[in-house]
Amino acid sequence: MTTPLLSIDNLTKRFGGVTAVSGINLEVAPKETIAIIGPNGAGKTTFYNMVSGRMMPTEGRITLDGTDITGLAPHKISRMGVSRSFQINNIFPEMTVRENVEVVLTAYHRHSRRLFNIAARNTAVQKEAMVYLERLGIDGLYNQLAQVISYGDKRLLEIAMVLATQPKLVLLDEPTAGMTPDETRRTTRLIKHLASGGEYTFLVTEHDMGVVFDLADRILVMHRGEKLFAGTPEEVKHHPEVRSAYLGEEEDEAVEEASP
Numbered sequence: 001m002t003t004p005l006l007s008i009d010n011l012t013k014r015f016g017g018v019t020a021v022s023g024i025n026l027e028v029a030p031k032e033t034i035a036i037i038g039p040n041g042a043g044k045t046t047f048y049n050m051v052s053g054r055m056m057p058t059e060g061r062i063t064l065d066g067t068d069i070t071g072l073a074p075h076k077i078s079r080m081g082v083s084r085s086f087q088i089n090n091i092f093p094e095m096t097v098r099e100n101v102e103v104v105l106t107a108y109h110r111h112s113r114r115l116f117n118i119a120a121r122n123t124a125v126q127k128e129a130m131v132y133l134e135r136l137g138i139d140g141l142y143n144q145l146a147q148v149i150s151y152g153d154k155r156l157l158e159i160a161m162v163l164a165t166q167p168k169l170v171l172l173d174e175p176t177a178g179m180t181p182d183e184t185r186r187t188t189r190l191i192k193h194l195a196s197g198g199e200y201t202f203l204v205t206e207h208d209m210g211v212v213f214d215l216a217d218r219i220l221v222m223h224r225g226e227k228l229f230a231g232t233p234e235e236v237k238h239h240p241e242v243r244s245a246y247l248g249e250e251e252d253e254a255v256e257e258a259s260p
């Protein structure tokens, strides 16, 4: 592997007697898309919380681009290029879709502040905001108030806001949760397109196996806090322990998909 963008070494989180994440090792190459799967309570969100700095690991080390970021505050980790999809309530409902992205751009980009002329600066920020909205296919909604757009479009706006921070590593926790099948397909296609552009590195958790197999270069399978297996989607589909422990009733589907 080339120098990893993210190295996770023996990452562990205990809550009293519960070991939510147990001795996880993982290396993520730049521009890779890694999916983290596992049943409810497997430790996926806790894993994210440690990578993004919201929770202090009990043990282990997290290295980003060669720098130890273990236990740093969330805003420091975010400044270093790890961006996590915000919850929808972080969207400002009474601002327009474009203004929501502008807020992020203004907070993160010092370069635009260098423009002396305020009108020129505003125009530059507006133009840049449109670029991110176009990437998520919601540029047509730019002038709508964020509160009136659909649930699926709000989640896409959330991803546009994440990308506007120009992250090295994007953490998406169940990006298609609560979406209609159509919205899920559209979102999967968009994330796949963004991933194939070679600009972003994604860590994605998902319960929808169709989305996972479609998106991921590699999959980390967690079970009760531990790494059950890590491999390509094909390897995961055919791994007996993963199939019995996790895929369960989806086994037949996996077999069908794998046959010519």
Ligand SMILES: Nc1ncnc2c1ncn2[C@@H]1O[C@H](COP(=O)(O)OP(=O)(O)OP(=O)(O)O)[C@@H](O)[C@H]1O
Pocket (backbone or CB within 6 Å): 015, 018, 019, 020, 038, 039, 040, 041, 042, 043, 044, 045, 046, 047
């Ligand atoms: N703040 C906390 N305090 C105590 N226990 C916690 C805390 N957060 C998580 N846990 C426990 O850690 C384990 C892992 O939870 P986590 O939320 O990481 O799982 P998950 O894989 O994200 O599940 P889901 O698929 O339901 O989102 C669970 O047993 C959970 O009850």
Ligand SMILES: [Mg+2]
Pocket (backbone or CB within 6 Å): 044, 045, 046
């Ligand atoms: Mg979770």
